[in-house]
Structures are given as C-alpha cells and as structure tokens.
Amino acid sequence: MTFNEFAGARLAAVLRFATALTGDPDLAKDLVQEVLIRVSARWQEIGQLDRPEAYIRKMVVNEYLSWRRRSWRRRSWRLIPLGMSNDLTGVPSPDPADGYIERQALLAELAKLSRRQRTALVLRYYEGFSDAEISDVMSCTQSTVRGHVFKALAALRVELDQPLPTIPPSKETH
Amino acid sequence: MEGLGRTPARTEADLRAALAELGRRAPSADDVLSALREAGSRRQRRSPPPGQLRPVGLGRVLIPRLGWRQLAVGAAAAVAAAAVALALTLGGSPGRPGGPDVFPALPNPPASAGGPPVVVSPGHHPSAASLARAMLTAFNAAGDDLAYETVTDFRAGHLIQTDRSWSWPAVPSPGQLQYVRDAFSAIPRGASQVTASVKLTEDTGYTTVVPRPSRYGQNELARLITVCYAGTGQTGCGWGRFNTPAGTWSKHTAVMPYIDHTPSPRGSDLARQIARGEWRIVGHTRLRGQRAIKLAQTHSGTIQGHPVFLWVSTATYLPLRMISVTGKFTEADNWYYLPPSKANLAHLHVPIPPGYPRSG
Numbered sequence: 299m300t301f302n303e304f305a306g307a308r309l310a311a312v313l314r315f316a317t318a319l320t321g322d323p324d325l326a327k328d329l330v331q332e333v334l335i336r337v338s339a340r341w342q343e344i345g346q347l348d349r350p351e352a353y354i355r356k357m358v359v360n361e362y363l364s365w366r367r368r369s370w371r372r373r374s375w376r377l378i379p380l381g382m383s384n385d386l387t388g389v390p391s392p393d394p395a396d397g398y399i400e401r402q403a404l405l406a407e408l409a410k411l412s413r414r415q416r417t418a419l420v421l422r423y424y425e426g427f428s429d430a431e432i433s434d435v436m437s438c439t440q441s442t443v444r445g446h447v448f449k450a451l452a453a454l455r456v457e458l459d460q461p462l463p464t465i466p467p468s469k470e471t472h
Numbered sequence: 473m474e475g476l477g478r479t480p481a482r483t484e485a486d487l488r489a490a491l492a493e494l495g496r497r498a499p500s501a502d503d504v505l506s507a508l509r510e511a512g513s514r515r516q517r518r519s520p521p522p523g524q525l526r527p528v529g530l531g532r533v534l535i536p537r538l539g540w541r542q543l544a545v546g547a548a549a550a551v552a553a554a555a556v557a558l559a560l561t562l563g564g565s566p567g568r569p570g571g572p573d574v575f576p577a578l579p580n581p582p583a584s585a586g587g588p589p590v591v592v593s594p595g596h597h598p599s600a601a602s603l604a605r606a607m608l609t610a611f612n613a614a615g616d617d618l619a620y621e622t623v624t625d626f627r628a629g630h631l632i633q634t635d636r637s638w639s640w641p642a643v644p645s646p647g648q649l650q651y652v653r654d655a656f657s658a659i660p661r662g663a664s665q666v667t668a669s670v671k672l673t674e675d676t677g678y679t680t681v682v683p684r685p686s687r688y689g690q691n692e693l694a695r696l697i698t699v700c701y702a703g704t705g706q707t708g709c710g711w712g713r714f715n716t717p718a719g720t721w722s723k724h725t726a727v728m729p730y731i732d733h734t735p736s737p738r739g740s741d742l743a744r745q746i747a748r749g750e751w752r753i754v755g756h757t758r759l760r761g762q763r764a765i766k767l768a769q770t771h772s773g774t775i776q777g778h779p780v781f782l783w784v785s786t787a788t789y790l791p792l793r794m795i796s797v798t799g800k801f802t803e804a805d806n807w808y809y810l811p812p813s814k815a816n817l818a819h820l821h822v823p824i825p826p827g828y829p830r831s832g
Contacts, residue, residue: 305505313504314495327499334504398606398789402613404482404490423484424491456482 299350301341305334308351316358318424319417321409333357356435359421363413363436404454411450418446597753603765603784604747610789611739615643618816620808621735628800631670633658638819639733642809644682651820652678652733661705674709675699677822683730692730697723697822714832721824722832735807739791742782751782762787 309330316326337344337354344350408416414436421427421435429440436443598606619642623635637654644650657670680694700709702719709716716722737745745751751767758764762785769780780796794805810816 305501309501309504310498313498313501317498318491318494321494323497323499327504330504399602399609400482400486401490401493402609404486405494408490419487420491423488424495451487454482454487456484456487 299345301338304350312354315355315425318420319362329358329361333361359417359435363417407454411453415446415450418443419450422447600746600749604743606789607743607784608740614790614809615641616812617642617809618812619735620810622806624804626802627665630666632665634670637733640812640817640820646682646684648682650680650682653820653822671704672701673704673706675822680730690730691727694728695725699822699824717831719828720831721828722830724832742791759783759792764792
C-alpha cells in the first residue's frame with residue numbers, strides 16, 4: 299500500500315479521531331498534518347507494519363500529549379457552556395433541543411479535562427479500545443488508564459453502565 | 473438528562489454521542505492532503521532524505537502555524553492600539569496590497585474552518601423553552617462564523633430591492649474587530665416598479681472596533697469604503713457626513729457613528745421571543761436542504777398586525793428565514809451562518825469596478 303492509498307482510505311478516520319481528541323477541527327488539522335509529514339517521510343518503514351493506522355494513531359496521541367508549544371487551554375472554545383452568556387431560564391423537558399444543549403455542555407466540560415484524561419476517554423468511548431490497547435497507545439499501565447477514565451467520568455458526572463474493574467495499587471504517576 | 477440548574481445524570485451513551493458529534497466536525501481529508509503536499513514539497517527542498525524509523529512522537533518537524541483565530545485576536549488588539557496613530561496616514565485601495573492601513577488584511581483561515589453543522593434528528597416538536605435554549609446555545613456557538621443576511625422586498629410578487637450583508641464575526645464582542653460588507657440593490661430611480669430589474673446600487677465595506685453596549689449613539693473609529701454605482705438614478709451615496717458621487721468610490725478612516733450590522737433580529741432576540749411565547753410552532757418542514765421548524769408570530773409578538781413566519785433549522789438550531797407580509801409588500805430575510813473559510817471571508821472585500829475613480 300502506498301502512502302497516498304493509505305491516506306485516501308484512512309485519513310478521514312484519523313482526522314475524526316484527532317478532532318474528538320482535541321475538540322477543535324483546526325487543531326486536529328494541524329496535529330494530523332504534522333504527524334503525516336513525518337509519516338510520509340518514513341512511509342517505507344511504517345507501511346510495512348502490520349497495522350500502520352494504529353501506529354499513526356499512536357503518533358497522533360503522542361503528538362497531542364507532548365504538544366507544548368501551544369497553549370491549548372487558551373484556545374477559544376466554540377462551544378460556550380450554558381450559563382456563561384445569553385442564558386435563559388426555562389422548564390426542562392426531554393426533547394431533541396434539550397439533547398443538543400446537553401451535548402454542547404458535555405463537550406465544553408470535556409475540554410476542561412487534562413489531556414491524558416481526555417485521551418483515555420476518547421480512546422475508550424470513541425475508538426472503543428480496551429484498557430490494554432489504551433495502555434499501549436498511551437505508554438502507561440492499565441491501572442493508570444482506569445485511573446484516568448475514572449477521574450474523567452467523575453468530573454463529567456457520567457454514570458457508568460457497569461462499574462470499572464478494581465484498580466490494583468500502582469506506584470506509577472502521570 | 474436534566475435541564476439547567478440541575479446536575480445532569482449522564483450516561484456512557486451520552487458521552488459516546490458527544491464524542492461522535494465531535495468526530496463529525498473533522499476537517500476535510502482533501503484539505504489536509506493538499507496542505508500536506510504543499511508543506512512536504514517545501515520541506516523536501518530544504519531537508520535531507522528521510523532516515524530510519526524513529527520512535528513515535530519524538531521531535532517536531534514543522535513550526536506550528538498560527539491559527540487564523542489567534543491572528544485575528546492579535547490583529548484586533550494591535551488595531552485598537554495603532555488605529556489612532558495611523559488614522560491620518562492611509563492610502564491604497566482595499567484590493568491592493570501594500571501601503572499603510574489602519575486595518576489589517578483579513579487573516580487567512582483554513583478552508584475547513586468551522587466544520588460541518590451538528591446534526592440532530594428531530595423527534596417531535598420541542599417545547600418553546602427548550603427550543604429557545606437550543607437556539608441560544610447554537611447562536612453562541614456560531615459567534616465566530618461569518619453571518620450572511622439577505623433582506624429581499626417584493627411588491628405584488630415583483631422584486632423591488634435586496635440588501636445583502638456579510639458580517640464577521642457573527643456575534644462580535646466589545647473591543648473586537650468587526651468586518652462588515654453591505655451590498656444594496658434596487659430598481660433604478662424612474663424605472664417601472666412593476667417590470668424593471670434591480671441593479672447593484674451601493675456597495676459598502678465597514679470595519680471598526682465594536683464598542684461597549686450603550687443606549688446612546690456611539691462614535692467609533694472606523695474604515696469606510698463605498699462604491700457608488702452609476703446608472704441607478706442616484707447622484708451619490710451617503711454615509712453620515714461622507715458622500716460618494718455615483719460612478720466613483722471612496723475610502724475614509726475616521727470617527728463615525730457606529731452601526732450594528734449583525735443580522736437583525738439577532739438569533740438571541742428571536743430565542744427570547746420564543747421563550748416569551750411570542751412565536752408558536754406550526755409545523756416541521758424542509759428549507760434549504762435542512763429540516764426546519766416553522767413558527768408563526770403570535771399576537772403578542774413585536775411585529776404585530778400582519779403575518780410573520782420564522783423557520784429554524786433543527787440541524788443547527790439557527791434561524792434560517794423570516795417572512796413578513798403587509799398588504800402587497802412581502803419582506804423575506806434569509807440568514808446563513810457560514811464557516812469563516814478563506815472563500816467565505818472573501819465576500820467581505822468590496823470590489824472596485826474597473827475605471828471607477830476614487831473620489832474621497
């Protein structure tokens with residue numbers, strides 16, 4: 299498979315993943331561009347891997363976690379949390395418009411998580427990765443992954459369908 | 473899920489849905505590929521051939537480019553500081569680079585900025601309160617978009633005038649640089665109001681720093697570019713104390729009355745009117761390829777005495793259209809919230825017709 303064939307088939311998926319990761323299409327574009335420039339330069343090696351997309355996804359995550367030149371928190375978040383401006387009071391009701399508002403609020407809170415917590419959540423709930431796969435991508439132990447997920451879900455006030463597995467004691471810190 | 477003021481009971485399914493929605497906003501792969509080819513070719517010219525596979529995530533190849541929004545914020549701050557000092561040293565037409573100018577050129581955004589709109593499947597009529605809240609949320613979220621509004625007037629079904637305006641950002645904050653363009657077309661004076669066609673009469677570009685809200689008239693330093701078209705029956709085009717004779721164009725930078733050019737009524741005002749019961753939902757329909765809710769103004773509305781209808785997209789919860797009918801006159805307002813891509817922002821530039829002399 300050539301790099302162009304790979305990009306034509308899988309780039310859109312990588313971009314969707316990066317957008318979920320960063321919460322911002324412009325940042326996702328920058329992030330993926332930077333990764334792809336390195337990928338294209340080394341495609342002869344990366345293209346030979348069993349799962350080049352998984353490797354590239356790992357590059358995207360590492361780039362996202364190590365990207366220190368930008369002040370991510372200062373980026374203007376297009377989704378303004380409720381109550382910050384032009385707020386209204388009203389009687390809550392379960393209808394489609396409420397669903398839209400709630401998703402915007404959830405996305406705004408998602409943006410406030412630490413990058414590692416957010417990465418763990420996106421890999422678990424967007425990509426559907428197992429803890430083992432997430433720990434491989436994030437280069438940490440599975441207990442650390444579960445710690446990130448647990449704290450992030452608590453911050454977002456998300457109730458679990460099933461309780462997380464017990465977290466064995468770990469000395470690892472991130 | 474619960475509404476405002478309560479702790480939401482969110483589920484993992486809610487989280488998955490929210491992340492899926494984010495994923496749908498991803499930029500176009502074609503845009504990324506073309507930018508990549510461009511960057512790659514630049515890099516190839518100055519870099520040695522690639523070496524061996526390195527561990528992932530190490531090192532950076534490119535200096536990150538500044539996002540256009542960062543440029544815009546920086547430009548706004550710089551403009552506010554430099555405007556007074558440079559106000560008297562202007563020159564050059566709006567379309568020509570070079571020459572000192574108070575207001576910076578429009579930033580160069582990525583073509584995919586903004587992403588696709590959020591898609592929400594309409595299940596049933598939302599309540600007025602929740603529709604209003606969704607509209608406010610959507611209106612706030614569209615604050616960085618380019619707002620495009622058309623106001624079209626018909627007399628007995630015949631088009632008699634149309635006003636097209638672009639304003640960016642769609643919801644500007646005080647202190648923020650605001651770009652506006654307003655193109656007005658009308659039937660030439662003296663021509664038949666029944667058979668003649670409208671003609672572009674006046675094209676104006678207006679750039680200023682948004683003042684703080686006030687109940688009184690405000691004056692702000694602004695740049696005003698006016699093209700007054702010939703052959704319309706008008707002898708000139710006026711804006712405050714500035715007059716531009718027909719068949720010429722002018723450019724002024726001065727303190728002048730501030731005029732809010734954002735679409736009117738604002739989405740937030742419409743949302744409040746809906747919450748107050750000034751509109752009632754009359755049905756679901758499709759408009760401009762989107763599912764939409766149609767509303768009719770009630771007798772408590774602000775535009776009383778004649779039928780007024782409003783369409784709100786259930787894909788974006790932004791207003792799409794308002795139509796009011798008064799006797800034989802019909803006014804149709806259409807609103808578009810466009811991603812601030814380079815192509816869309818190009819509409820803010822006022823083209824100077826060839827051969828038109830500058831008159832001021």
